[in-house]
Amino acid sequence: MIRTIVQIGDKVLREKCKPVEKFDSELFTLLDDMKETLKDAQGAGLAAPQVGVPIRAVIVDVEEGFFEFINPVFVWQKGEQTGPEGCLSVRGKEGVVTRPNKVKIVYKDRNGNRCSLVAHDFFARAVCHELDHLDGIIYTDKAVRVYDEED
Numbered sequence: 001m002i003r004t005i006v007q008i009g010d011k012v013l014r015e016k017c018k019p020v021e022k023f024d025s026e027l028f029t030l031l032d033d034m035k036e037t038l039k040d041a042q043g044a045g046l047a048a049p050q051v052g053v054p055i056r057a058v059i060v061d062v063e064e065g066f067f068e069f070i071n072p073v074f075v076w077q078k079g080e081q082t083g084p085e086g087c088l089s090v091r092g093k094e095g096v097v098t099r100p101n102k103v104k105i106v107y108k109d110r111n112g113n114r115c116s117l118v119a120h121d122f123f124a125r126a127v128c129h130e131l132d133h134l135d136g137i138i139y140t141d142k143a144v145r146v147y148d149e150e151d
Contacts, residue, residue, distance in 0.1 A: 003037045003051040005088045013089055014136040015054045017047075020070045023112035027057070031068050031110055034059050043088045045126045047133030050089050058130035062123050072107035072131055075116070085129060085139045086149070095143030099128045 006012055020027060030053060038046040038061055048057040060067045079101030086094045102120040105127060109115055119127045129139055140146050 001033045001036065002040050003033050005037065005041060005046075005050050006052050008090050008138060008140070010052075010089075012049050012052050012054055013133070013138060015049060016136055017049055017054045017056045017134045019056050020108070023070070023108070023110065027070075028110060030055075031057065031059065035061075035066070038088075041088050044122075045130040046088065047130045049133055049136075056134045058134065060123070060126045060130060062126055064119070064123050067117070068110055069105065069107040069117075069127075069130075070110065070112075072105045072127075072134075074131070075104040075106055077104075077128075078102040081121070081125065082144075083125065085125070085143070087129070087139050090138065090140060092149055093140070093146055094149050095139055095146040097125075097129075097139050097143050099125045103127055105131070 034046050044062055045060040048055045056071045058069050077100035080098055081101045082098040084094050085097045103124045104118045106116045
């Protein structure tokens with residue numbers, strides 16, 4: 001099911017999300033709905049609070065593949081990259097943001113198995129962007145400049 005993507009100004013986007021404790025059919029439905037919503041919106045990632053659910057779950061769909069990260073935590077971050085970012089919750093805007101060029105995270109998959117992953121370049125940018133949502137941070141908070149997409 002395609003869910004509504006909440007927009008900037010909705011208080012759920014500023015909440016610190018709660019850890020996922022139950023790896024059950026309710027979580028599976030949320031993740032499946034998020035995937036369908038992301039595909040429909042043609043984005044690179046989506047965090048649960050962006051569909052109104054304040055839990056620590058994100059999905060990322062990039063060249064490297066489709067990923068689900070439950071309760072993700074950074075292990076380390078290296079390097080630096082500066083580039084354009086947009087957000088499905090901030091329609092019509094884009095910004096210039098500096099992020100790590102390489103990150104390692106640990107997380108759980110949808111079945112509660114512990115996993116780790118190293119991401120670099122755009123994949124690292126997408127991971128950092130989505131994990132920020134779990135702490136109530138929107139890319140515009142970090143952008144050196146925000147402008148209309150038409151500019």
